[in-house]
Amino acid sequence: MMMRPRLASVCAGRARAAAIGASLFLEFALATSNTRAFPVNGDQTALPVGTELNEDALDRPREIFRSEATGGGKSYLVNLGDLAFSSSTILGGVARRAGISCNTCHVNGASNPQLYVPGMSTRHGNFDTTGALFNPKADDGVLDPIRTPSLRGARVLAPYGNDGRKASLRDFVHNVIVNEFAGPEPSAAILDAMVAYIEDINFLPNPSLGPGGRLVAERTSEVERRGEALFFKPFPHNREFSCAGCHTPSGAFVDHQQHDVGSGGLFKTPTLLNADFNAPYFHDGRFDTYGQVVAYFDKAFDIGLSAQDQRDLVAYLNAVGDGERPYEREGAAANIKEVNDFVSVLDIAIPAHDREVIGLAVETVGAELRETAEAFPERKDASVLGGRQERGLARVALKELVLTLRRIDLAAAAGRFDDAAVEYRNFRYLMVSAVPTILMKAEPWSLFNPSVHDAHYAALQQTFQTAKRASH
């Protein structure tokens, strides 16, 4: 759970970013002025002023796992990988100070269309992975942000990277950590676990699609089926090409190849599965809608689509890109489940005397619990009325869990693994007994309640506005 907005030391201003950004700024400011993402302010924040991480969002992408879908459960490796994926310690440096983890951009293994980092993004949903902010050694001197892809189904989507430069997911993850974020060299065990986690993330089911990725007639409309026919139809002037030629319906709508479609180089074919939730589109996120994408291809390949053809194709893409229950509501229950999954790695790590994993669990779960506590506003937050005692108890309970984790860490560091095991049993006991009841009772007065959430952020925004008005 990430409720807290984070922001900003003044970015080490990149002149080119300013120049390029200026022309793009107005366009995107207009396009995104209604976002809920929250403004940041101050001059000693860990990320550039104006950064939006959208961590206060109440609807989060739903994440489903292959292991669970097949009747089993997430393995130790998958839980450890998920834990590492949510750990800012793994990325190190600036990310660590800012509390940024893989999960910040790939929320629940999907994407984050609202992410915006001044100087590193040209619009919401893209980010320059070769800029100076996280690793000056990787700075290529040009503002070339790319969109954050969803990792749903990544196990069948090789090669990796928007240009498909890495055949191996493990190599790709390693490159992100060590080169894009200047993080410490991850251990082989952690890297393997992160790969196991990513490979376990499933696409959301889409009942409109049947065998071979074809539309199921009884579940789809005539417009959508007309779009499907157009999808397979060869381009009139390039008869070896069709949409389906690269977005192979029987193969997760990819061909595992890179193509130049006139967008500025060779980029790999992105999947269309669950793509309704993956906007913006193209490698740099230049398009917001399927309509814009279809219009682009129509023009670039002179396909000669009528307005109706374009509408049919968009309807088809919407049908293909759908997924069941794409979002889930942030709340106490979701947080409790996540903490239980993360902390379960201690079932194995404590008896195995694995200090690395114990340390990672204590730091990462502790940070999550501290953030969850912030969702239950303290009493001097006058934007929240009522439930003071319930909120206070929720905060006490969560702090007690943080301290119990710390005791586990202290015991393990001193080689007292039996004591660590006792503290871990206490933690699990609190998580099944007291904590769910206390958090549920306080939830109506927490930031998980939309009206409380809105009142709290409106108050914060008001204070920021007061602080800003005369500075411009």
Next chain:
Amino acid sequence: MRFSFGGSAISMAMGVRCLCSVRRFVIIGLILVGARADRAHAIAFDDAVERYRARIVEDIGQALAGARRLRDCLTSNDLDGAKKAWIAARGGWERSEVFTSGLVPELDEKIDAWPKATTGFHAIEAKLFGAARTDVASETDALISDLADLDAKIRDMPLPPQDLLNGAARLAYEVGESKSDGGESRFSGTSLDDMRNNVTGIKQAYHTIFAAALAARDPALAESVQSQIEALNALLDSPSLNAVDSDKLRKTSEEFVVALASAAPKINLQKPVLEDLSK
């Protein structure tokens, strides 16, 4: 009503019970009652508490004097002077947070309100530092009045040692919170000073009231608490908020709170409760 933390945590849990089911009473008890005080050896903290009172009278005095100077600077339209006075006032206040959140919650809510900062330090800070505006006379008058109220109260109000231990532990836990959003005083850029003053406040409460008693009963634990306070100080001896090793700070703050919880029963107190649960 306020529950007395000076007694046992059980009595507080029973107070909570008025609102809740029996089941909830049981589970709250599990969380709150972790340690049993050693009742065979009562400790008289009275003299130590009075010495501590003298320190906080001084700190609140500094906060009040700063606020009054701030008011004068507003009258003469001296923005820089006003900012300096705000920072000076803030220092005294932050050292006092060991007792303000638990013992004078209603004043704490007015003086340190956030994020709906219509009164108190942050309302003034947003305009003064964020917007370079000096039209904060009414907010400053209210701050002076609240601080004067506090100044009068602390001279003879009861200062139960349990509440002061709770306050020190709470504040130490808070020092370990992430400040990646710029921290508590983000418009003035003085969040790091806030944290340093918090630790100074914790140190003066611990040294004045609890250190000698703990050293007499568990010298090794007393030494470890002492070294954790020094470690907190060292971690905050940083050129900027962004240069603070936030992971280590969080770890040390939690280790300190864990150590205080172990220390509590040795000095005849209950394990600290990390929130003010009064209504």
